[in-house]
Amino acid sequence: MANKQEEAVFTPIGLNKNKNGKIDKTVKLPEPTKKTYKQLGLTKQNLVDMYEQMYLQRRFEERAMQMYQKGKFGGFLHLYIGQEAISTGTVFALNDNDDIITAYRDHGWGLVRGVTPKAGMSELYGKTAGCSKGKGGSMHFANVKNHFWGGFGIVGGHIPLGSGIAFANKYKDNGRITACFLGDGAVHQGVLHEVMNMCQLWKLPCLFVVENNGYAMGTSVERHSVGEIVDRADAYGMKKVVLNGMDVLTVYEKMKEIAEEVREDSMPWFIEIRTYRYRGHSMSDPQKYRTKEELEEYQKVDPIERLKTYIFENKAISQKKLEEIEENVENKVLEAIEFAENADPPEPEALYEDMFVEEEATFHK
Amino acid sequence: MAELQFRQAVREALDEEMERDENVFVMGEEVAEYNGAYKATEGLLDKYGFRRMIDTPISELGFAGIGVGAAMNGLRPVVEFMTFNFAVLAADQIINHATKVRYMLGGQVKVPIVFRGPNGSAGQLGATHSVAYDSMYAHFPGLKVIQPSEPADVKGLLKSAIRDDDPVIFMESEQMYGLKGEVPDDEDFLIPIGKAKVKREGSDVTVVAHGKMYHVAKQAAAQLEKDDVDVELIDIRTVKPLDIETIISSVKKTNRCVVVDEAHPFGGVAAEIGYLIHRDAFDYLDAPVARVTLPDVNAPFAKNLFDLWLPSAKNVIEAVKTVTYNS
Numbered sequence: 001m002a003n004k005q006e007e008a009v010f011t012p013i014g015l016n017k018n019k020n021g022k023i024d025k026t027v028k029l030p031e032p033t034k035k036t037y038k039q040l041g042l043t044k045q046n047l048v049d050m051y052e053q054m055y056l057q058r059r060f061e062e063r064a065m066q067m068y069q070k071g072k073f074g075g076f077l078h079l080y081i082g083q084e085a086i087s088t089g090t091v092f093a094l095n096d097n098d099d100i101i102t103a104y105r106d107h108g109w110g111l112v113r114g115v116t117p118k119a120g121m122s123e124l125y126g127k128t129a130g131c132s133k134g135k136g137g138s139m140h141f142a143n144v145k146n147h148f149w150g151g152f153g154i155v156g157g158h159i160p161l162g163s164g165i166a167f168a169n170k171y172k173d174n175g176r177i178t179a180c181f182l183g184d185g186a187v188h189q190g191v192l193h194e195v196m197n198m199c200q201l202w203k204l205p206c207l208f209v210v211e212n213n214g215y216a217m218g219t220s221v222e223r224h225s226v227g228e229i230v231d232r233a234d235a236y237g238m239k240k241v242v243l244n245g246m247d248v249l250t251v252y253e254k255m256k257e258i259a260e261e262v263r264e265d266s267m268p269w270f271i272e273i274r275t276y277r278y279r280g281h282s283m284s285d286p287q288k289y290r291t292k293e294e295l296e297e298y299q300k301v302d303p304i305e306r307l308k309t310y311i312f313e314n315k316a317i318s319q320k321k322l323e324e325i326e327e328n329v330e331n332k333v334l335e336a337i338e339f340a341e342n343a344d345p346p347e348p349e350a351l352y353e354d355m356f357v358e359e360e361a362t363f364h365k
Numbered sequence: 366m367a368e369l370q371f372r373q374a375v376r377e378a379l380d381e382e383m384e385r386d387e388n389v390f391v392m393g394e395e396v397a398e399y400n401g402a403y404k405a406t407e408g409l410l411d412k413y414g415f416r417r418m419i420d421t422p423i424s425e426l427g428f429a430g431i432g433v434g435a436a437m438n439g440l441r442p443v444v445e446f447m448t449f450n451f452a453v454l455a456a457d458q459i460i461n462h463a464t465k466v467r468y469m470l471g472g473q474v475k476v477p478i479v480f481r482g483p484n485g486s487a488g489q490l491g492a493t494h495s496v497a498y499d500s501m502y503a504h505f506p507g508l509k510v511i512q513p514s515e516p517a518d519v520k521g522l523l524k525s526a527i528r529d530d531d532p533v534i535f536m537e538s539e540q541m542y543g544l545k546g547e548v549p550d551d552e553d554f555l556i557p558i559g560k561a562k563v564k565r566e567g568s569d570v571t572v573v574a575h576g577k578m579y580h581v582a583k584q585a586a587a588q589l590e591k592d593d594v595d596v597e598l599i600d601i602r603t604v605k606p607l608d609i610e611t612i613i614s615s616v617k618k619t620n621r622c623v624v625v626d627e628a629h630p631f632g633g634v635a636a637e638i639g640y641l642i643h644r645d646a647f648d649y650l651d652a653p654v655a656r657v658t659l660p661d662v663n664a665p666f667a668k669n670l671f672d673l674w675l676p677s678a679k680n681v682i683e684a685v686k687t688v689t690y691n692s
Contacts, residue, residue, distance in 0.1 A: 099438070133471030144473040149437065153469075154461050160427050161462060164434015171390070171416065171440060191457075194427025201422070354472035355507055357530035362559060362606035363506075 012223050023293045026214035026221055027274045029301070032247035033254075037314065040253050044316035050092060050248055051311060052325050054084040054304045057108040059333045060117055064107070064124055067337060068283055073125045075137040080108040082278035085303035086211055087112045089251025090179060094259055099147045099169070101162040102181040105211075105277075106151025109181070110141030113148035117336035127343035134346050135354060147176075156182065156189030159208070163195040166206035170266060177205040177262045179255075185216025187229050199268040200236045206268045207258065208238075211245065213277035218289040233270035245275035246303045249310075367550050372542040374516035375405040375481075378523035379443060381552050383413055386441060389527060392419040392428055393445030393482075402447050403483065403542050429455035429480065433463045436478040436532075443527060446482035449498045449536060455480075463532040464507030477530045481523070484512060485577060485627045486664055487539035489671050495664030499576070500626075500633040502534045503605040509558050510604040512536040514579035516546035518602050521556030529558065538577045561608035563615065567597035570685050571615040573638055574625040575601045578657075578676060582625045585681035594685060604634055609641045616642055620651040621688040625681055630658045652688040657681050 033040075037047055061079045068077045080087070087108040090100070102109050110120055115131045123130030124138055132140050132150075142150030149165060152158030162180025169176040186192060187210055199206050216224050233240035241258070244250045251273065258269050276298035280287045311317060317325075355361060369377065383389045390413075395402045397410040397418035410418040421428040425446065432442040446452040452459065463476050486495035503510045511526060511533060513519045519537070526533040548554075564579070565586055574582035579600045586596035597615050601608060616622050622642055626635035635656035642654050657676045665671055685691075 130471070132469065132473065135471045136469040140469045142470045142473055144470065149474070150466075150470050152462075154457060157430075157457055157461055160430020160458060161434035161437065161466075163427075164431040164436070165438040166434075167431050168435040168438035168440045171435070191426045191430060194422070194424035195431065197422060198424065198427055198431065202419075354468045357467070357475045357477075364605065364607065 011219070023291070023297055025294060025297055026290070027212055027276060029244045029246060029274050030242050032244045033250040035249070035253060037249065040249060042252070044314065046092070047307065047311050047314070047316045048322070048325070050088050051304070051307050051322070052329060053088045053112055054248065054307065055326055056117070056329045056332070057084045057087065057111050058304055059329055060111060060120065060336070061107055063333045063337060064121065065279070065283070067124075072341070076104070077124070077138050077283045078105045078281065079279040080105050082298065082302070083211055083213060083245065083275045084108055085248035085251055085307075086245045086273050086275060089248040090209075090255050093252045093255035094177070094179065097147055098176050098259065099149060099165045099178040100181070101149040101158050101165065101178070102151055103155065103158060103183055103186065104139035104151050104153050105183070106139065106141045109148060109151070110143060113143050114146040115141055115143045115148070117332050118339045121336040121340035122343050125340040125343065126345060127340055128346050128350070129339070129343040133350070133354070135350075156186040156191050159186065159189070159192050160195045163199050163204060163206050166199065166204040167202070170204055175263060177207065177259055179207040179209055181209045181211055183216065184210055184212040184214070184221050184229060185219075185224065187225065187232060193232075196232070196236045196238060196268070196270065200238050203266045204268055205262050205266045207262065207271060208268065209271045209273060211275055212272050213275050215277060215281065215289070217281040218285065220289065230270065230272040238268055238270045240270045240272070243271065243273045245273035246298070246301045246306065248303055248307055366547045368545055369516045369520075369548045370542065371516050371519055371537070371544045371546075372403055372405045374519040374548050375523060375537065376407060376409070377548070378520045378527070379406065379409060380412070382524055382527040383409070383417060385552070388439065389441045389443065390417040390419065391443045391445060392421055392432060394421055394423055394447050396420060396445050401445075403539060405537070405542065406445070425451050425454040426458060429458040430462065432478050433458055433466070433476060436476045437466060437474045441477045441527060443479045443481060446480065448494060448539070449482055449484040450494050450496055452480065452482065452498070459502070459508075459532075459534075460505050464505050468507065475530050476532050479523075479526045479533045479535050481535035482537060483539045484536035485538060486675060489666050489668060490664070491666050492663035497628040499534075499536055499604045500628050500637070503634070504632075507532065508605065509533045510536070511558060511602065512576040512604055513602050514541070514576055514600055516544065517548045518556060518562075518600070520548050521554050522558065522602065525555045525558050528555070533558070536576065541577060556602070559603045559606035559608055561599050561601045561603070561611040563597060563611065564600050565596060565598035567595035567619070569595040569619060570621040570623060570689055571597045571599060571612065571619045572623045572625060572681065572685065573599045573601060573612055575604065575634070576627060578625040578627045581676060581678050582681055585678040585685065588678060588682055589685055594689060594691070596685065607637070609638070609645065612638060612642065613645045616646045617649045620649050622654045623657060623681065623684040623688055624654065625657045625676055627676060628658055629661050630656065631661065633658060652690065655684040655688050657684050
């Protein structure tokens, strides 16, 4: 019997515990790959291209954040800052016609799958030139012709869609695989478990990839999850792995290996990629659930700085040339902002467009 | 023409559309090896194999979502729910995803999916197996909602639903699966979605009903004929888009209307039709529109209470008498 004096505690208490000066890190990063870029079959140019992509994602969002704070556009804004190695390493590892779907922290995924900075920024601004014609906003970036099926807003809601895309690929026997990205919070949605069972049973070429960034909104992973996230795979007999998501080469290496295996045996994988979200859940998040010191620990292993150091160590490009690339990215982002600000908002008729495929659709009045 | 049971009309529509289009497949609980919980998919596994007839675990949310994703990626799924009472578990995929993906991605995808299965009550099955969800789905933009009452309508409308490029809810009834009717055997026999049918012409009062309630209303109309009340009976067949024009032109002729709906009263099909008649035919009405619905109460088990709960021909006759001031 519990002591009647003690108050029941349900969710484990996080921040109030005495740390004696120790920094409490919410996600533990596994070792990065020891292989060199050459051993991974990458060229110096590949490294530079990866860097350019990650830097673009970072600067796009930093500028978007400024514009949001200036009140230039409304809606939600969930930033991917800190997680860029995952989108970049994955897209370099997969074939261009492999399918990707994710949740609402989707700007990086859009950019790496061909949403131009102009189309991305215009979507944030709610303009017709946006990648989803201004109908979706921040949470619904997509570029379906490039096999990026979009960002989705209901936590866990897109997970069965990813499995369905994989189902159709298997049905059509087209050799494509599907990577479905979800956050650590979405792991607890029942639908994940329903479709993990079906994907394993039906041998669907589908990767379930958890971007464990330490927090489900403001609840740290140790406060919302019992046991290790990756071990959820065991219940379904699904292959699993944990990766360091702060190192783009690690993500590239494993995602490539796994993709090749899935293309061969059509069996799903459950992958936990550990990373860290630098910004709040969304722009309105006061971040009282974590310490500044914790954030600084992860910023020490920033994926973009890490790649930059590696690039210079391997003399992949001169400092001057890389600075030129950075400047070019910065200019593209600034041009995108100017473009989005001056772009036309949707015409009133657009309100009724895209509801149905049928052109003469009837709307109830 | 052939005489088919309601379930055979479902089966024939599925068979013909699977034959016609390689991308059509059927997924749901007990659809393949078991031949369908209500035998609506009998023989289709033998003909099409396990690639196109897919037995699912009892995971409504999961397989509904797999259906939506497969539709986005080029297939035309027919997702069967053993009853729409279980589809509530899949509501996130139907309501938040199937209806919204195309719009929020600015038209980049289409979702040609049919969710089908029995809707409403089927005898003494208790509170959780007896709900009619048609008006709930009709509430959401992006869904077409069909609930036919006779085998010919089933076949023609299900074929149209499968060929439709947008999400369709297709509702049947456990109690109607054995009902027989003449069905055209033309493989391109299609009934357009969104068209009501005047199934009995009359001059005294318009009665609007669909699904199982059509048969209740039909029974009432036959009784009323003996009392010299001439009922015009309209089967809306499609709840959404609603063919209000057919109803309005009938009401302009009869000047009275009763709507029979196997749903609870608040915000249902009957409420909506009542409003539209009021808006479009106010000056033609000789009496307020009456409705016959379930009470605002859950389905009871006990036989006597259940019979009290479900709209009956007697209830319809009483409503008709009220609007014709014959009570």
